[in-house]
Amino acid sequence: MIFIIATVKQLGFCWGFYAHKHINKHAVYSLPESSLLVFFKTNSDFITSNAVKPDQRRYIVKEEACRHYIDLDVYKKDTSLKSLPKYFSQAQELLSADTLEKHGILPWHIFKTYNMLVKAMKDKDAEKILRIASDLGHYIGDAHVPLHTTHNYNGQLTNQVGIHGLWETRVPELLSINYDLLAGKAAYIDDVQALAWSTVYKSNNAVDSVLKFEAQLSSSISEDHKYSFEEKNGITLRTYSPAFSSQYSKLLNGQVERQMLSAIKTLADVWYTAWIDAGQPDLSNFAAPILIEEPQEKELNIKNDRFLESHNCDQHHNLFKHSFLTKN
Ligand SMILES: [Zn+2]
Numbered sequence: 001m002i003f004i005i006a007t008v009k010q011l012g013f014c015w016g017f018y019a020h021k022h023i024n025k026h027a028v029y030s031l032p033e034s035s036l037l038v039f040f041k042t043n044s045d046f047i048t049s050n051a052v053k054p055d056q057r058r059y060i061v062k063e064e065a066c067r068h069y070i071d072l073d074v075y076k077k078d079t080s081l082k083s084l085p086k087y088f089s090q091a092q093e094l095l096s097a098d099t100l101e102k103h104g105i106l107p108w109h110i111f112k113t114y115n116m117l118v119k120a121m122k123d124k125d126a127e128k129i130l131r132i133a134s135d136l137g138h139y140i141g142d143a144h145v146p147l148h149t150t151h152n153y154n155g156q157l158t159n160q161v162g163i164h165g166l167w168e169t170r171v172p173e174l175l176s177i178n179y180d181l182l183a184g185k186a187a188y189i190d191d192v193q194a195l196a197w198s199t200v201y202k203s204n205n206a207v208d209s210v211l212k213f214e215a216q217l218s219s220s221i222s223e224d225h226k227y228s229f230e231e232k233n234g235i236t237l238r239t240y241s242p243a244f245s246s247q248y249s250k251l252l253n254g255q256v257e258r259q260m261l262s263a264i265k266t267l268a269d270v271w272y273t274a275w276i277d278a279g280q281p282d283l284s285n286f287a288a289p290i291l292i293e294e295p296q297e298k299e300l301n302i303k304n305d306r307f308l309e310s311h312n313c314d315q316h317h318n319l320f321k322h323s324f325l326t327k328n
Contacts, residue, residue: 014224017052019172022181023263024051024137030183031266036275040284043130043290050134051141063101065307068142071151072204082098086193088112101286107196110139114192114270121278126286131273137267143196144263147310149204154310156212162240163214164276164310170240171249171256179257186268188276199266206255213251 025048031037040047057064075084085091086106091100096297113136119160120128142148147155148163155163172179189195195243218226221244230243 001042013122018169019176019260020051020138020141020173020323021048022057022136023141023174024048024265026181026183026264027186027267027271028138030186030264031272032185034272034275034280035282035284036272039126039262039286040133040170040271044284044288046130046132046292047137050131053131053133054138055307066101066104067109067139068104068106068131068307069148069153070106070200071102071148071153072105072200074206086197093137103151106109106143107193107200110136110143110196110199111193114274117271117274118278121283122282124283124285126283126290129283130292131289133271136270140199140267141263142268143199143201143246144259144266146203146206146210146259149200150207152207152211153306155214158211158215159217160211160214164209166240166245166248167210167256168204170245172260174203174242174245175249176260177255180255181261181264183261183265183268185274186265189269189273191272192270195266195270199262203259206259209252209255213248217248221247226277227276254277271294 025044028037030045031040034159046208054064058068069105072084085094088105091105091108096308116134117129117132120132132159145168147153147167152158153164167276225241226244227238229236230239231237244316
């Protein structure tokens with residue numbers, strides 16, 4: 001057995017590997033009766049497993065990272081703008097490319113991805129529809145995580161490093177078995193770009209409680225009780241204890257569950273809206289499962305500090321290497 005003590009900042013296994021898949025999978029079953037539902041249900045395994053693709057792409061596509069977050073607090077402080085421009089073309093006129101890359105473009109990218117989905121549906125391009133719909137699920141999922149809307153994305157400015165993984169991974173991993181994730185049937189959205197904005201602003205409003213309750217709980221509990229050791233794939237890791245995680249969740253009063261449920265409903269709504277806006281193409285011809293060969297992963301050569309810090313992915317790669325070596 002390999003024994004590794006992870007530091008606090010290395011905790012977490014990505015909303016990506018757990019909740020993202022749940023969100024994509026449940027959204028499929030929120031679609032109303034339609035050829036879209038038939039097509040997505042038949043391909044739900046692909047849509048589920050590809051929910052994590054955009055996070056994996058961050059290592060091979062330089063432009064990918066900034067699509068996953070928006071530092072709304074920094075934009076408020078560092079720009080003279082009263083509010084951020086609704087559309088990306090306006091943002092590009094007002095803000096430098098560096099600023100946009102540094103502080104993120106998540107709500108604009110949701111709208112762009114939605115437009116790509118409408119086009120793929122109009123073209124009846126089955127493979128593209130599935131890939132883009134899966135990606136859209138990922139970005140809409142990220143938009144529901146309060147810490148994806150702030151510069152203090154991993155509590156690094158408030159001595160709460162590790163909180164990113166606690167909120168978006170540890171809590172759902174331990175407690176989502178009891179979540180009610182039935183989102184109700186999808187509905188048409190009049191203004192998808194406006195919805196993307198209201199989603200990130202709502203998430204950002206929750207940042208205060210995300211930080212406050214962790215600080216409150218940490219000050220009332222010893223380190224011994226805050227963390228515990230757990231074995232995963234033959235490796236022992238220090239992680240937030242189940243007791244600490246569930247007390248934190250209780251203080252948040254169901255916030256993680258509510259955000260997951262909202263992500264599922266929003267995703268189903270946006271998929272359905274794209275299909276309506278594409279002219280309700282008949283996708284029943286694609287009803288048989290479509291097996292898409294995955295391209296070989298290229299060299300993982302882009303180091304994204306922000307992502308590694310908050311998602312423990314360096315650790316993952318090391319762990320993968322270790323388990324690979326021990327197997328051989
Ligand atoms: Zn992401």
